[in-house]
Amino acid sequence: MFNTMHWVAILILAGICGVSQAQYYYEDELWMQYLLRQARVPSYNYVPYYEDESPPYYYAPGEMSVAEPAPEPVQPVSRQCPQECDCPPNLPSAMYCDGRNLRYLPFVPSRMKYVYFQNNQITSIQEAAFDNATNLEWIALHGNQISSEKMGKKIFAKLKNLERLYLNNNNLTKMPGPLPRSLRELHLAYNQISKIPANALEGLENLTALYLSHNYIYEIAASFKGLKSLILVDLSYNHLRKVPDGLPIALEQLYLDYNYINTIPDEYFKVSPKLLYVRLAHNTLTNEGLASNAFNSSSILELDLSYNRFQKIPRVSTQLENLYLQGNQINEFSISSFCTVVDVMNFSRLQVLRLDGNEIQRNAMPPDAPLCLRRANVIEI
Ligand SMILES: *[C@@H]1O[C@H](CO)[C@@H](O)[C@H](O)[C@H]1NC(C)=O
Ligand SMILES: *[C@@H]1O[C@H](CO)[C@@H](O)[C@H](O)[C@H]1NC(C)=O
């Protein structure tokens, strides 16, 4: 698909900040040069900082020195450890039971705060599993075969210190719950969950990251609005036909790619004034399904609308820096999508614009493009 017919217009602006400099280049007609595309532009310009899909893992048995004597146990009772697991003497509150073909959950001694059960063949969690381990802060259960039917209903609610719960890559068909209000990260990607009920996330005031990609979610009855600490929501690779109601106020990263979303309501993103990255690639968005001010958010820096069904470039805020629109059906380069007024003070902050894989002629750049898009580094047509 990316052959020699793809062109990159590289807008060369040595000192990209100065208006006078931009005008200088503009007047000299040096501003824009079309160059044959040689190399791929990196897919995203920003690397979101909150992308922590696997749990931190501090214990590496191979690194432990056998020559060093283990510290004297302070209380003999606190050394209790199930024989299937490793409980390193220097980490008295951690228990490692991962990757051992376990089919059941081992007993968790009450001193434990960090338990690792990932990559086993655990299919069930009995109701009393964590009854004695109420200090648990991290539970890693990803990469098992736990189904919702075989998971106790109240196992997590009583863990008042639980901050991270990893249940991704299991066989869950329902949201687990109730969940403790202390929870900060909830990892549920790669399950078979189809609905998020209204009360599923209730009261999770400290929830910062919610990972729900690669499920079958088509219905979200819960509102994210009350989740006042939520920074990241990943709902990509699901079956959503509409965007979730009520975004949270602290949200910075919203991933909705690979769904069937076809509309975005007016000023939808405005309730999240810190929103930086929005990914909506591979949906079924059209210009008709979009309110005219849908993307009028001055905080968004990166907007991925690639592989949708746009025929025109949607209106975006002048503060936007990266816009991905490749793989749509766009047939005109409308500068009013970026700038309603073009003059010395009014211009777009856009740096990267991808329009390849559309129906635009490469000579379709309007004459006022240089002045409006004066910050652009890369425009791919
Ligand atoms: C649970 O904890 C109590 C008190 O810490 C202890 O006496 C009891 O033996 C524990 N239960 C199990 C099954 O280990
Ligand atoms: C869990 O799902 C996998 C993949 O879909 C399947 O192979 C496996 O049999 C399931 N396990 C259980 C216990 O349902």
Ligand SMILES: *[C@@H]1O[C@H](CO)[C@@H](O)[C@H](O)[C@H]1NC(C)=O
């Ligand atoms: C949320 O986090 C704050 C700050 O770390 C903490 O003081 C508070 O107890 C937490 N809330 C809950 C319900 O655990």
Ligand SMILES: *[C@@H]1O[C@H](CO)[C@@H](O)[C@H](O)[C@H]1NC(C)=O
């Ligand atoms: C976009 O939002 C800004 C600030 O909230 C507002 O002033 C402006 O009128 C909006 N743009 C349009 C075209 O409505």
Ligand SMILES: *[C@@H]1O[C@H](CO)[C@@H](O)[C@H](O)[C@H]1NC(C)=O
């Ligand atoms: C153009 O710039 C001026 C001066 O900064 C500002 O007052 C005006 O609102 C801008 N107009 C638009 C449409 O952004």
